[in-house]
Amino acid sequence: MSLNTKLTRLLGIRTPIVAASMAGASGGALAAQVTLAGGFGFLAAGYDSPEKLQSELEIARSLLNLQPHDLLPVGVGFLAWQLELSGAPATQLLSVALDNNVRAIWLAFGKNLKHWVNYIHEHNNKRGNTDPVLIFCPVSSVEQASVAVNEWRADVIIVQGIEAGGHGSSQSLPLLTLLPLVTAAIGPHGPPILGAGGLVNGAHAAALLTLGASGVVLGTRFLLSPESLYTDAQRRALIEADSSLSVRTMAFDYARNTLGWPQGVDGRGLRNATVEDYERGEDIQILRSKLKEASLKDDTSRIVVWAGSSIGLVNKILPAREIVEEIHEDCVKYLRASAHLVSSA
Template sequence: MSTLRTSLTSLLGIRTPIVLAPMAGASGGALAGEVSLAGGFGFLAPVYRGLENFKNEFDIARSTLNRPSGPLPLGAGFLGWKLEEAQSPHVALLELALENGVQAVWFSFGEDLGRWIELVRSHDEKHGKTRKTLVFVQVNSVDEALHAAQTWKVDVLVAQGIESGGHGSASSPPVLNLVPQIVSALPPSGAPPVLAAGGLSDGAHLAAFLTLGAAGAVVGTRFLFAQESLYSDVQKRAIIAARSGSAVRSYVFDRLRDTTGWPAGTDGRALAMPAVAAVENGADITAIKEEVAEGAERGDPSSVIAWAGTGVGQPNRLQPAKDIVRELHEDAVARLKASFALIGDE
């Protein structure tokens, strides 16, 4: 595979600027490991089922990468608001990731992310790390990006647009607008790489954002189609069957799951469900919750929450993660070559 060289690939030592999003319930050790093996950069996410479960995902990642000990060429993502809960057990998950020598950590959705960035840097200093743990921070506006770059001195900015699957700011602009706005606001040299995130599902998207000044792309929904994804078979079938426009934003998804502790202004994008429409139209949520639970128990796809971005409806088959990375990369390279071939001297 050829190499697409950007500030991100240089920073991480990877061959293609494709980053797996840390999707809770989907991005486990096998998926993150395979993306990294294929030349991209994988992030795994805690599924918040306890420390032992997270340890197991790291064991799987080490087996996948054939790294029984030592640093790991992948990252781990964490929700700031979960870390910030009183006596949070999630702090131990972050410490476990650092003990495993992850190359990077990704923070999002918190009121005090600077605290966790400092924890990472203190860990590095305490253990005498010669190669620091890189810090990725997800941002939804130019102001957030500037604060992260100038105050926290983060290593990578993830510009998340409104198209993103899973959770995001309900007021975020489209990623097509957000990325160039952030790139233009940062100084021309010495600024952290900016990654585009939200609805990106093919090589054309990667190529387009590289020309807009991004150093790479975060891909989430496309990797839900990976054989190594932790999504259930029911969720994968629902994603495969989805059509363009099937992924919608709503606060109701979290009300159905009783996961309503997200920061103000944060909602989620998932495949449309009859239950969500019913609650939005005034139905009693208690009764709807019972119906959804019963449907999920039966394996009814319309009763299962499948977080997904606007990229649904394009890929429609399960693949190994390595093949997804290769297809995205090769498509982007071909499109970039074709685009620049249009330029000539008169």
């Protein structure tokens, strides 16, 4: 059984389930397993070196059983502000992804995103029209969506609600409000529009498709797979957490010294001692040294564990392939069941 949406047709996939690009959490194994299950997986370049990105892409290629020059049916996500740092190996990183023939590039959180979009378009133009690299852009407002579609010609838009784990706009609307606003503004002839933020199961996927999305993007749910790059301690913290622990904060960026995000961006993760110390105005150097010490011990009472608002709905670790299959099957089940709600009486 497959699902048929603008996204599945664009990518030639069976189910419109996408594993988000997650810096520090999604590598080649996670991306490949999601693709193998019939969805589409991103791996995150995040803060990685070109060598690390190359090795994760090789993991994906080998799991997908592909030869070096075959198209690689996964995507790579970049944190554009990292590419924009002075002295950053931006073109090497992008070349690693493009030379590996990845199917898509995810561009987020840049001060000059248009520059990177143009870079990919130039690559596509040089290569001719065969299998262009698709550009995925997360957006958190109607204005951003209009720019991404009309000015940048993005191939896929990801509408990221306030519920989303990891980084996002602190001012974003809830997904159930933002998605219909964006679909109405873009209209029926635009690119596939996906929803992200707090989606963890098949009922969520069915609800989003009913709302007009062409697919769903899940981050937190895939952290709870053995393929994610999260540690066992981080996965345990996620299993134990309820949704009240998922908070938006800048605490971890101050403590980790990752402060180059565009204006208005913060991160959603599990509230712990780092967040509490930050909120009561702890000295930044003390915050940093406590975090450094905790990192050595993988101590989740201080280190960052990013998590979306639906974390309380997830309580098991499953292989990424099974996560995709479970969500897909439940989604089909809920879509079918919804037809029985309609009566001609």
